[in-house]
Structure formats: C-alpha cells, structure tokens
Amino acid sequence: MNFEPVVLFFVLGVVAGLLRSDLKIPGSIYEALSIFILLAIGLKGGVELAKHPVGDLVFDGLIIVLVGAIIPLVAFPVLRFIGRMSRADSASIAAHYGSVSVVTFSVGITLLGHEMLEFEGYLIVFLVLLEIPALVIGVILARHGEGTVRWGKLMHEVFFGKSIYLLAGGLVIGFVAGAEGIKPLDKLFFDLFKGVLALFLLEMGLVASTRIAALREYGVFLAGFAVVMPMFSATLGIVTGWMLGFSVGGTFLLATLFASASYIAAPAAMRIAVPEANPALSIGASLGMTFPFNIFLGIPIYLWMAKTIHAI
Amino acid sequence: MNFEPVVLFFVLGVVAGLLRSDLKIPGSIYEALSIFILLAIGLKGGVELAKHPVGDLVFDGLIIVLVGAIIPLVAFPVLRFIGRMSRADSASIAAHYGSVSVVTFSVGITLLGHEMLEFEGYLIVFLVLLEIPALVIGVILARHGEGTVRWGKLMHEVFFGKSIYLLAGGLVIGFVAGAEGIKPLDKLFFDLFKGVLALFLLEMGLVASTRIAALREYGVFLAGFAVVMPMFSATLGIVTGWMLGFSVGGTFLLATLFASASYIAAPAAMRIAVPEANPALSIGASLGMTFPFNIFLGIPIYLWMAKTIHAI
Amino acid sequence: MNFEPVVLFFVLGVVAGLLRSDLKIPGSIYEALSIFILLAIGLKGGVELAKHPVGDLVFDGLIIVLVGAIIPLVAFPVLRFIGRMSRADSASIAAHYGSVSVVTFSVGITLLGHEMLEFEGYLIVFLVLLEIPALVIGVILARHGEGTVRWGKLMHEVFFGKSIYLLAGGLVIGFVAGAEGIKPLDKLFFDLFKGVLALFLLEMGLVASTRIAALREYGVFLAGFAVVMPMFSATLGIVTGWMLGFSVGGTFLLATLFASASYIAAPAAMRIAVPEANPALSIGASLGMTFPFNIFLGIPIYLWMAKTIHAI
Amino acid sequence: MSSQSLLLLTILSEAVLEDILIEEIMALGAKGYTISEARGRGTHGVRTGKWTAGGNIRIEVIGDAELCSSIVQRLQAKYERDYGLLMFTCPVELQN
Amino acid sequence: MSSQSLLLLTILSEAVLEDILIEEIMALGAKGYTISEARGRGTHGVRTGKWTAGGNIRIEVIGDAELCSSIVQRLQAKYERDYGLLMFTCPVELQN
Amino acid sequence: MSSQSLLLLTILSEAVLEDILIEEIMALGAKGYTISEARGRGTHGVRTGKWTAGGNIRIEVIGDAELCSSIVQRLQAKYERDYGLLMFTCPVELQN
C-alpha cells in the first residue's frame, strides 16, 4: 500500500462521490488543473530532454514505441474473444490501455521523489509518443477495412487535442528555454505541482466514484481485465527498461507508463473515431478500476519489480 | 483597528460593490478558493492534531462543544422575544451564530502570525465540531415539535455538505500523513494560504456589499444583535479557554471561533431544513454585519481580552 | 528577438488557435488570471510608491500624462485622413493606443529582471493615470460636439471598470501596507507572477489568433499603423524618460508603456461610449498586431534605445 | 421527419434545490431533464448567483401535458411558498 | 392548475450591454428577468465568449404582449444599429 | 413592430460534438446559432458535465421550417444512433 499522501485526496474524492456529498470541482477549475499538469509535465520533460543529445534517444524511442504498440494488439483479442465484447468496444478499450495516463505517471514521479531515486527525465517524451500508435491501432482494429475512418479528423484530434498539444508544447518550450530559462516559472509549475496534483486527484476521485457503478454493470470480466492488463503491460515495461539499461527509477517509470490507461486523450479521440463504442465501458475500466489499482497497488508493485530485476 | 493587510481586500471588495464596479469573481473561482481554504485549514489542523495524544482532547472537546451550544440557546430567545422575529427566523439566525466562520478564524490565525503567538493547533477541529450542535439546535428550535424535520436530509447536509466534508477530510489526511507527509503540499496549501485568503476576502467584500443593504431593511435591532452577540460569544470563549488553561493565542482563537457566525454551511443547511426562514436576514446579519465587525474590531478586541485575562 | 521564455507561451497559444486545437482557457480562469495580474502589478506599484515622497512624483506625473496625451491626438488624424477611416473608428483606435497594456508592461518588467536592471517602481502608477486622458480624448474626438456623450456612464466605466479598479486598489493596498505588510502575500502575488503571466500569454495567443484574421480584412494600412505607431510612441517615451532623468530601466519601461495599446479597459469603455466604432478593428490592431510586435520586437528595440540614449 | 407534439416545462428555481427537484421530477415519471445555470430577478429579489447558494437553475423537462401538470402541482404545493420558483410551459415538436 | 397565457421574450445580445439592458427592461415595467451566458454566431460574426466583453448573454423576460413589444421597440431603436442583438418571442403558459 | 414567424430548433447533444454539429448546421445554410452549456439525463444516462467530454451543449438555431427539418434529418441520420441527441422545435416570432 502506497501512503503517498496525494493519493489520499483520490480517496477523499471517491468517498465524497459515494456518500453523495455536494462537493464539486467546477468544470473550469478541472480544465485549469489539467492545463497546469500537462504544461508542467511537458516543461519538466523538455528541460530534461535539453540535457541529452536527442540523437541518443532515437533508438530507445523506437524500441519503446514498438513494444508499446504490443499492448493494444494483445488487449484487443482478449477483449474480443475471451470477453466476447463487440469489435468497436474491444478496439476502443484496447486504445485506452495502449495510451497513457499523465496523472498515474505523475504519481509515479512523486513516489520516486520520496524514494530519492533518479530517473531518465526524457521518458516524459513517451507520454506523447505512446498515444499515437495506440489510438491509430485502436481505430484500425475497430474499422478493419469496412467503414470509413475520418483519419484527418482523428489525426487532428490526436495531435491538436488539448492534452497532447499542451504536453508537446510544454516539451518544446522547456527544450528551447532550458533549465535556466524556465527558472522564473519554477515557482508556479514545479513547486506547486504536487499540491495541484492532489487537487486533481480529488476531482478524479469524484469522477471515478460515478464510474465504478457504471463498471459494475459490465461484470467481472472487465474488472479482471482492468487489473490483469496493467500488470502485463508493466512487466513489458520492466523488461524493456531493463534491457535498454535504464536506471531503477527509469525502469519503474516505463512500467508505470505502459501500465497506465488513458482517460483524457483516448476517450475524446475514440468518441469521435469509434462512436459506436460505449464510452462507459472504456472509461469505467480505465478510470474506475485501472487508475485506482495503479496508484494504490500497481505503482508499489512496479517499483518492487524494477528494484528486483536490477538486483539480479 | 486591525491593519492586517488581508482585510484591506475585504474593503476593496465592499467599495467595488457599493460603487457598482463591474468587478466580479467568477462563481467557479469562488468555489475553488473556498475548496482551497477549507482543505488547507483542515490539513493544518490534522497535522497539529497528529502531534497530540487525541485522548487528552476529548475532555476539552466536550466542554467546548457544550459551551458552544449555549450560544444558539441564548441567541434564540433574544431574537424571538426582544427582536419579535418569527420563530423560523429566530431559530435560523441562532444556528448561524452558533456555528462558525472559517474565514474569520483564518484572519485570527493570520493575526497571531503577526503577533508571533503560539496557539493550540487542534482548535481547528472545532471548526467542524461546533457546526453540528448549532445546526441541530437551530432546527429543533424552529420545529419545536410541530412540523416534520427531514433529519436524514439535514444530517447529510451537515456532514457531507462540502464545507464540513472538506474540513474533516483535510483533518483526516493531515492527521494520517503528518507534518512530514504533507511537506510536498506545503508550497501550495500553506505558503499561498494568506494570498488566497486575501482574494477570498475580496469576493466576500463584493458579496457583503450586497447584503448590507438587505440588512438595513431589517432595522437597528438586527444590526445591534450582529455586534453584541459576537461580543457575548467571545467572552464565553475567553473564559472557557482560560479555564481550560489554553495559551493566550488559543484563548483568543476560541473566542474568535465562538464570536464568528457562519455564512457558508449554515445558510445552505437552514435553507433546506427551515425554508420558511428568510435567508436575507441571517446572511445579512452574519455576513453583512458580524463578519466585518469581527475582522476589523472584534478580533483585535478579543486578542486584547485574551492577553488581559492571562495577565491576571 | 526576445527569447524571454514567457513569450513562447503566446506563440503556443497562437499556434493552437491557428491549427484549430480544442485548447481553451475557460472564461472564468481568464478572469481569475487577469484579476491576479492586475492586483499583483498594483500591489507592486503601491509598495514602490510607498518608498518615495509622493510629492516628488507630481511633477514627473504631470509631464508624463501630458506627453501621453499626445499619442491619441497624433493617432487620430493619421487614421482619419491617411487611413480614411470613419471618425468613430479613428477615435476608438486612437484611444486604444493612447491607453496602455498591463501585460506588455509586465513582459517589459520581466525582461528587466533578466537584465538585472533597476527601474522606478512608481512608473506602475501610470498604468492607471494614462488610461483616463486617452479614453476621454478618444470620446471627445468621436463625438466632436455632435451627439450626446454619456459622460457619467463613461467615467464610471473608466474608474470603476474592473481593470483600472483593481490596479488602483492594489496600488492603495500596497501603499498602505508597505513592503513589510505585503510580505505574507508575496508568495502568491510576486513569486507566482511570471508563471501566471505565462498562462495569461497562452490565452492571449489563443485570442490573438482569432484577431489576426479579422485584422487581415482591413488591409495593410491598419497593419502598418499597428507597427509604426508603437515605435513613435516609444520614442516619445524614451525622450521623456531621459529628460526626466530616469534610469535606463525606467526610460525603457516608460517607452514600453507608451508603445503598448490597451485591449482590456479601452475596448470595454469604447464599446459603451463609441458604439458605432467597429471593435474588430481596434482590438484586431492592438491585440492581433501591436501586442505581438511589442513583446517580440518592440521591447528589445526599446531597451536598446534606452541604453543608447543613456550612453550619450 | 416524424415529429411529436409535447410540452416543454421550464422551471426556474434556487440552485440549492437542484437535487431535491430532480428527485421529484424523476419520481413523477419524467424520461429525462436538462439543467443549466441562470441568474435573475423576481419577487424574491435579485439572485446574482454570486453567492454559493444564491444562484438559480433552469430545469427543463419535455413531456406530455399530464406529466408537466403533475410536476407543476407537486412543486407548487411543496416549494412555491418558501422558495423562488417560476414555471412555464410551451408547446414543442419533438423531432427525434 | 390555473395557468396564464403570456409571452416569453428572449434577447440575445453582447455581454457588455448587460447592465444597460436590464435597466431599460426594468424601467419598462418588467416584473423580473432571467439571464444566462451564451455564445454564438450571427451577422456580427462569431462571438466565442473567449474575450472578456466578447460573449453573449441571453435575457429572458416573461410578460404580456404589450410589455414585450415596448421592450422590443426600445432596444431596437437604441441598440440594434451598433450592437449584436436578436430578439424573439414565444407564447408560454405561466404555471404559477 | 414587424415580426416574422420562424422556428426555433433546440438541439441538446454531447459537448464533444460541438465543432462537428456547428459545421453541419452552417453548411445547411443557417444564418447563425447560439450555444450554451447544459447538463442533464436521458436515455443515454446522466451527463453531469463533470467529465471533460461528459457535458451537454444546447445549440439553438432560428430559421424557417425547411432549414430546421433539413438540420434535423441530417443530424438524425448521422449522429442519433451513437450519440446523446435530442431535438425539438417551437414556433417563435423574430422581432428584429
């Protein structure tokens, strides 16, 4: 159990939701918190990126994106044939699990802070890079030839959807400005990060509480999937990170990245590209089940895995 | 006169309202500011609480809650028989004065900061504990047998209404995480507290300016009550704190707590539980009169009282 | 080219707008950011003001306001007779260029921070003082005898419009409380200033991107005016500041102040006072053209001018 | 386009009543509802929405005359005396 | 349920006019009004509400035909030329 | 006051569709539209607007019967199956 205090705010939100408290985070505040988190993470990544010769990352990047692409390709048949779910739903859920969660990732970074562990900062870049193949594969699986895909609209949704755009934008600004240039912004974007993350988790809890119910309707299979899938993805990440010679922290973060499921970028993109998929299923699984699993149990487990494999 | 700069923001708001400036704090921002203040105060209290063996507080707590319950029981007959107000209005106003104001309390804490005075941090717990008897007594006085009370709805409103819920939630998180665990959140919740309080007071001023007028309609009696009542309650607090052997700061804060009148939790709860009461009266008195009185004159007076009694 | 990182956020916003990203800053957040910036700047100015015997400033102030009044008086005939624009549009645009932009000014201050240059802090007072003559002259030019001016409404709009009111209010509070009294608020209003400015510039970019198009319709004249006018005004500022014996920083800031064009106070006031003027023209020029010109090219040029004249 | 004649019942009331009114409306058999924020002025004075519980909400329900009138009667009986409340109906053609 | 036939006058205009229009409407004898935020597009172009004074407001007034037409005439005369303004009426049954 | 009889078409749908629906509506020849935020419940369940893409929008278009019915048909055909969508019309008198 991870006693990182920020996750207690998630509990606070869930409880408020379940007890039908009138607590609400206004929509515009939620928007502002996500803009803040996305920009802050992006800036952080950009600053880190500026420290490395980008060339060196191309190879690692390619490997990570290719391995990441395995996730939706494994998830789809499981959902379709074992779970007996519709093609559209299977594809949409696969896309959610192929892409990543900025907040889960942030909780992971927070834990590393506590553990005083270093990590390869440029890993943040994969918050952006892993979205694209996941969503594209998801759509292809859903369409599978038949039906027309509005690729233009989809690609626009993916690249210029606010979450990816802000992450990428932050990366570029952080990269161009560098640690020195960003310093005047540290007090807002870095010093306040954990506090804002706590508030965001409070809102996530409020929303998750409404999703857990939705999930219940869809039985144990999906619930099981929402726990087993991240464990599988995390293992992929552990092995990949270890083979690429990442530090313990980096290996752990890559696992967390793979294990996390999207509930911001993917839902919006899938709602447009695969409208016949039921969003309650994908969001219910990723937000109602996988997200809490990851921040409470998954993350400590992944850290243990990373430490163990490096102890070999 | 208390030249604590934060209160100048209240003045700024009142003046803007009276001069009909188009200055507005958007509703969602107001919500966000209150969420912040409630959580921050709660966290602070929880951290303090963690430092004491809770057992020791039970006795003090009982006394304080019992004495606190005197306030609405005194206020009601005064309003009903001297003020000749309707049973419902008397009861509702009594409940407002029995419960407490987080912002008034915060201004008190800010002043102690200036004066370099310590205080028993766990007093923050009473921000939560004092609400309950006050509101319950208010409803009983209003109903007095006749009429049905939706106790379930009321209790839910009291305990899971956002203000109490966030205070209590903050308390628990602060208690569980402890000073160390909360440290990463300090930069948001504690360092920015006074600044956020200033912005909140600006909004309070804007709202108060619209309430002062409302109050005027209801003549001098209510205005007088809104000044005399807090003085009486404060005296209760001074004596209680002194007898319980609190520090000067603690005695002062208890007085401030008793003297403050609610304008967030109580109005919402009373609107549901005692709908026939006119909210313009209770909010007009507590926000339009008592709140400014407390932050400008009351608080310095209460501090003087606390110092004097301890000088005996 | 000014590589002050905050301006990169403006670019991020413009690009998002042009690429039709779904990135939006909620209206209430925009409001909150402007309230923050206006109050922070006002407080800063007030604190500075408190350091000087106000008497000394009266003469400088008079000169600066008089010279500042030249700007709209020059802009009007240029727009009316060279640009062949309607009397109303010419007057409204003249008023926009006569008054000032808090954000442009803030970017200027940020640059001085980088360059480790001091400046006469009380210059912030002119953010308030320069608005009034500009707007009044604008209305007189528009009406020119004929037509009735709702002076009352206009003056109210000018003095109690939120931007001026918050600036002035911040000035007074900062002045009354002084550096010491404001210290508890520093962590919010001063430490976070640059970060908030960055977020504000992001929003400005989003808005500007929609204005650039609007501007295009009105041909090269207005675009040219929007670049030449600030250069002219800046020169006025450089000379004035130099003659008044300001420091390099102060001279630069006065030039920036003169060169900047309003897009918050003036648009609102003109929409009421000169409704027949097309707001797309004035906002298109000031926000779509002059603002980006100033923060990217203007400000570095004005700094160079200030350094040069002081090198004489 | 096969359209169906129904009534649109618009309810303007205090934000604090939101949950309670929704409960009543669904209990009376409405198939759905739409809520949006509002502010305004009426016999109960200005409701600027500035104050937490000080704003209004607009609840809209589309249904047949019977449903609407049962809602109107229920709300009138239970809330009109003590709360700001305004209700009006207007005939609409449901298009889907 | 005793209902009363009236008109619902909906006014869509620029947010910057809010106070001024409210003044006019109350001066013409309206018993109340409801305001909500809106954005949109019309002959005066897109009004995204992104810009401070760039949004629209929807003002709704329930009253008799006479009141509505006097409001319409006043606003048309004074504001139609220079401001984004759209007004339409629809018959409603006031239910309380 | 010269008023003109038209239809007010109200469309309630998912916020995520905003840009797409606006495109369709303008393409079908609408002169303008008004958008406001909403939340609610219907056959697709509760839409609290809590979640980013989880809110509703209300799109209102004033136009003649022909325009409205063409919009209704287009949206029904393309979006009714997969998205929360409710459309209804009501006769209004355009006042300016």
Ligand SMILES: Nc1ncnc2c1ncn2[C@@H]1O[C@H](COP(=O)(O)O)[C@@H](O)[C@H]1O
């Ligand atoms: N004549 C009216 N026209 C439009 N809206 C009204 C009118 N009267 C009242 N309202 C709305 O209904 C709410 C409650 O009305 P009341 O109960 O009269 O205070 C007000 O806050 C307004 O939003």
Ligand SMILES: Nc1ncnc2c1ncn2[C@@H]1O[C@H](COP(=O)(O)O)[C@@H](O)[C@H]1O
């Ligand atoms: N045909 C229409 N349907 C719905 N709303 C409209 C229509 N035309 C204009 N509007 C609204 O009225 C506002 C002002 O219209 P206009 O004066 O034509 O710019 C616009 O911003 C829209 O919100």
Ligand SMILES: Nc1ncnc2c1ncn2[C@@H]1O[C@H](COP(=O)(O)O)[C@@H](O)[C@H]1O
């Ligand atoms: N009977 C109704 N009355 C009012 N609004 C409704 C009704 N049914 C549905 N809605 C609105 O239309 C949206 C979509 O409806 P649906 O497609 O049935 O989920 C809902 O979220 C509500 O905002």
Ligand code: NA
């Ligand atoms: Na993943």
Ligand code: NA
């Ligand atoms: Na009290």
Ligand code: NA
């Ligand atoms: Na200027």
